[in-house]
Amino acid sequence: MTNEMFKKEAFKKSVKDNVKFLYRKTIEEATQEQIFQAVSYSVKDVIIDNWLATQKAYDEQDPKIVYYMSMEFLMGRALGNNLINLCAYGEVKEALEELGFDLNCIEDQEPDPALGNGGLGRLAACFLDSLATLNYAAYGCGIRYHYGMFKQKIQNGYQIEVPDNWLKNGYPFELRRPEYAKEVHFGGYVRVEYDPEKGGNKFIHEGYQAVKAIPYDMPITGYDNDVVNTLRIWDAEPIVDFELDSFDKGDYKKAVEQENLARNIVEVLYPNDNHYAGKELRLKQQYFFVSASLQAAIAKYKKKHDDIHKLYEKVTFQMNDTHPTVAVAELMRILMDEEGLGWDEAWEVTRKSVAYTNHTIMSEALEKWPIELFSRLLPRVYQIIEEINRRFILEIQAKYPGNYEKIKKMAIIYDGQVKMAHLAIAAGYSVNGVARLHTEILKNQELKDFYEMMPEKFNNKTNGITQRRFLLHANPLLADWITEHIGPDWVTDLPQLKKLAVYADDEKALQEFMNIKFKNKERLAKYILEHNGVEVDPHSIFDVQVKRLHEYKRQLLNILHVIYLYNQIKMHPEMEFYPRTFIFGAKASAGYATAKKIIKLINSVADVVNNDTSINGKIKVVFIENYRVSNAEWIFAAADVSEQISTASKEASGTGNMKFMLNGAPTLGTMDGANVEIVEEVGAENAFIFGLSSDEVINYENNGGYDPNVIYNTDEEIRQVLMQLINGTFSNDTELFRDLYDSLLNTKNTDRADRYFILADFRSYADAQKRVEAAYRDEKGWAKKALLNTACSGKFTSDRTIQEYVDDIWHLDKVIVRKK
Numbered sequence: 001m002t003n004e005m006f007k008k009e010a011f012k013k014s015v016k017d018n019v020k021f022l023y024r025k026t027i028e029e030a031t032q033e034q035i036f037q038a039v040s041y042s043v044k045d046v047i048i049d050n051w052l053a054t055q056k057a058y059d060e061q062d063p064k065i066v067y068y069m070s071m072e073f074l075m076g077r078a079l080g081n082n083l084i085n086l087c088a089y090g091e092v093k094e095a096l097e098e099l100g101f102d103l104n105c106i107e108d109q110e111p112d113p114a115l116g117n118g119g120l121g122r123l124a125a126c127f128l129d130s131l132a133t134l135n136y137a138a139y140g141c142g143i144r145y146h147y148g149m150f151k152q153k154i155q156n157g158y159q160i161e162v163p164d165n166w167l168k169n170g171y172p173f174e175l176r177r178p179e180y181a182k183e184v185h186f187g188g189y190v191r192v193e194y195d196p197e198k199g200g201n202k203f204i205h206e207g208y209q210a211v212k213a214i215p216y217d218m219p220i221t222g223y224d225n226d227v228v229n230t231l232r233i234w235d236a237e238p239i240v241d242f243e244l245d246s247f248d249k250g251d252y253k254k255a256v257e258q259e260n261l262a263r264n265i266v267e268v269l270y271p272n273d274n275h276y277a278g279k280e281l282r283l284k285q286q287y288f289f290v291s292a293s294l295q296a297a298i299a300k301y302k303k304k305h306d307d308i309h310k311l312y313e314k315v316t317f318q319m320n321d322t323h324p325t326v327a328v329a330e331l332m333r334i335l336m337d338e339e340g341l342g343w344d345e346a347w348e349v350t351r352k353s354v355a356y357t358n359h360t361i362m363s364e365a366l367e368k369w370p371i372e373l374f375s376r377l378l379p380r381v382y383q384i385i386e387e388i389n390r391r392f393i394l395e396i397q398a399k400y401p402g403n404y405e406k407i408k409k410m411a412i413i414y415d416g417q418v419k420m421a422h423l424a425i426a427a428g429y430s431v432n433g434v435a436r437l438h439t440e441i442l443k444n445q446e447l448k449d450f451y452e453m454m455p456e457k458f459n460n461k462t463n464g465i466t467q468r469r470f471l472l473h474a475n476p477l478l479a480d481w482i483t484e485h486i487g488p489d490w491v492t493d494l495p496q497l498k499k500l501a502v503y504a505d506d507e508k509a510l511q512e513f514m515n516i517k518f519k520n521k522e523r524l525a526k527y528i529l530e531h532n533g534v535e536v537d538p539h540s541i542f543d544v545q546v547k548r549l550h551e552y553k554r555q556l557l558n559i560l561h562v563i564y565l566y567n568q569i570k571m572h573p574e575m576e577f578y579p580r581t582f583i584f585g586a587k588a589s590a591g592y593a594t595a596k597k598i599i600k601l602i603n604s605v606a607d608v609v610n611n612d613t614s615i616n617g618k619i620k621v622v623f624i625e626n627y628r629v630s631n632a633e634w635i636f637a638a639a640d641v642s643e644q645i646s647t648a649s650k651e652a653s654g655t656g657n658m659k660f661m662l663n664g665a666p667t668l669g670t671m672d673g674a675n676v677e678i679v680e681e682v683g684a685e686n687a688f689i690f691g692l693s694s695d696e697v698i699n700y701e702n703n704g705g706y707d708p709n710v711i712y713n714t715d716e717e718i719r720q721v722l723m724q725l726i727n728g729t730f731s732n733d734t735e736l737f738r739d740l741y742d743s744l745l746n747t748k749n750t751d752r753a754d755r756y757f758i759l760a761d762f763r764s765y766a767d768a769q770k771r772v773e774a775a776y777r778d779e780k781g782w783a784k785k786a787l788l789n790t791a792c793s794g795k796f797t798s799d800r801t802i803q804e805y806v807d808d809i810w811h812l813d814k815v816i817v818r819k820k
């Protein structure tokens with residue numbers, strides 16, 4: 001059902017008016033960027049009405065609300081997504097055409113808001129889309145970083161990080177709400193005073209620095225239901241009054257400090273993925289947005305309800321990994337110091353209100369703050385954590401009398417550190433992993449002690465993705481084709497795709513399906529030519545690995561295998577070989593030297609291989625610069641093969657794997673994360689599985705690793721590939737890739753050689769790649785596999801994931817906004 005405003009003539013008039021009001025220009029005079037702004041304001045007009053209607057419905061229906069607390073929201077562009085969800089994409093496209101503009105180019109003007117690193121941030125964005133679409137009341141709570149994920153430039157094969165000033169031209173899809181500002185306090189000390197009224201102690205926080213938190217709201221439109229939820233991200237400003245006060249007292253230093261604190265706090269997103277660096281500013285960011293969000297949530301609750309003891313009946317806080325876990329203690333502080341509850345009452349409310357999702361088992365990702373830092377920055381909050389810890393240890397002792405090992409392993413504060421995961425689990429009423437295998441590993445390995453002590457808290461919620469962005473918007477040709485064949489219901493009910501299975505042997509349907517894939521490959525080839533200057537052949541197999549760069553994700557395995565194939569072709573020019581384009585896209589954390597070196601290696605291999613005329617273009621290697629949500633949409637649509645090759649047990653779930661599957665690309669992968677469930681849905685015959693199992697990997701790890709030198713010494717072809725890293729084949733500087741070579745074979749820079757089992761899995765991977773090639777040669781067989789991947793991807797919608805969170809954890813009520 002489309003809004004009247006989107007009727008062509010009305011919409012054209014609205015855009016023209018906006019151009020006039022905003023820029024004093026006519027349509028003909030306006031730049032593309034100005035048209036983007038004008039169009040966005042026209043769309044926002046409609047959204048605002050729905051937003052108001054949604055608020056009103058919430059006020060009347062008083063549903064339980066989930067606050068999804070996350071340091072990261074990787075939203076991607078909003079214009080196209082909003083048009084899709086408002087069911088106005090087609091009409092607006094036509095209206096703009098009549099004005100002489102191409103909607104695609106207008107969409108391209110929007111900065112790609114990248115307030116997140118990778119999987120965890122994008123998951124948060126998909127969840128917001130599903131929550132709104134399923135009529136649930138939800139707020140995303142986060143930080144309005146002035147600089148999001150850096151822009152990646154590739155210079156001379158190296159990654160260069162360029163700041164991403166996404167707010168430069170003003171962002172049309174946000175609304176500043178200064179009237180809801182909150183104050184957040186850092187530093188200072190706690191004074192204890194006897195309170196005769198209470199008959200107990202009062203804790204007074206003094207001498208702190210204060211920052212004003214200003215909320216900016218972004219609308220989150222549901223699909224075709226008039227719901228508009230809110231992503232509330234907090235900006236920081238110095239508190240002016242206090243500043244004057246300080247000047248009066250001659251406290252110039254403090255005023256300047258407060259000014260700086262506010263300026264620094266929201267400046268930039270930490271570009272680390274799965275790596276904890278222990279930076280004080282990060283803890284400040286965490287407390288800043290958590291405190292402001294909790295204050296706002298409680299204020300909202302109190303507007304309609306007078307008994308704070310029942311907060312958990314109307315409110316629940318989901319902590320996206322440990323990053324917002326300080327929420328546990330901050331909620332206790334607000335309940336006790338501001339609402340006047342006693343410890344037991346406050347604890348009862350807190351433990352029924354907070355839940356925790358774990359997104360990684362990588363030990364280097366665990367957040368542990370030094371006591372010194374924590375207690376200096378958040379003295380009152382730290383006191384509360386000490387008390388939570390004291391009581392938790394008593395519980396452990398009661399359950400395991402005399403077992404000090406347990407205390408050592410499970411305490412929240414131990415060895416001079418505050419362990420955020422332990423705090424989250426001790427306090428939360430739910431602890432979940434993000435794929436079945438991941439949750440099992442948590443229960444049986446990483447969090448075993450906690451699982452044994454409180455099994456009832458643990459549950460699995462396999463991740464999902466939104467088909468509205470990753471099919472309907474990303475792949476309009478396939479979306480239309482699907483709708484022609486099975487109707488439009490899949491847009492909000494993805495398991496409907498199963499109905500496509502009847503076309504698995506229908507030659508005409510298969511041909512159409514693959515024609516669409518070909519057109520999407522042409523679209524990507526054009527993008528690659530424009531952005532990378534490399535010509536790729538859409539008839540070749542598009543073999544794609546796009547994701548953050550991390551050793552455990554094993555981009556190195558992929559590129560070593562490319563080298564191996566290159567050697568094979570050079571050695572046996574007559575050998576049959578189906579042309580292949582290996583496409584990579586990945587950002588490396590700025591401080592992660594090995595990851596950056598792998599990017600350089602990929603580009604160096606690309607230089608040699610792409611320019612070697614003797615191989616007749618049989619292999620092309622492309623590194624797509626600045627991989628992000630907007631170009632990801634095109635990449636998934638164009639992929640033939642989905643590389644999901646992490647060391648088994650390391651990838652909690654993966655969500656890119658689901659986006660490829662949805663767009664008809666079979667998985668080439670290990671039995672890791674959600675790959676396990678993907679194979680279960682599509683059948684092993686429609687995927688290419690290889691490598692050690694997670695049990696095997698964990699077994700090796702528990703027994704000191706394995707010896708890659710045995711492989712090196714006995715497998716000549718692998719040895720040749722490794723030698724080429726250090727013999728000048730890919731760089732005149734023979735030392736350039738020495739560290740990569742070393743990491744695979746000796747323990748010079750790490751405690752174990754080949755930590756990620758690259759050599760162990762190499763042969764099995766090469767073999768799976770052979771099976772891919774053979775399968776691709778069988779055109780019909782491949783088309784069937786591709787189509788069945790799409791048909792069987794229904795489970796992996798974030799709509800299903802969200803419904804499971806609602807049923808098992810949040811218990812939300814549906815809200816109806818549209819009156820039929």
Ligand code: 26W
Nearest residue numbers: 119120274275276359365651652653654655
């Ligand atoms: C403290 C630094 C830091 C930063 C980010 C530690 C950990 C993270 C995240 C947990 C990294 C992340 O994005 N994890 C990914 O979460 C996805 C959504 O659940 C999963 O699909 C991926 O497998 C997981 O790596």
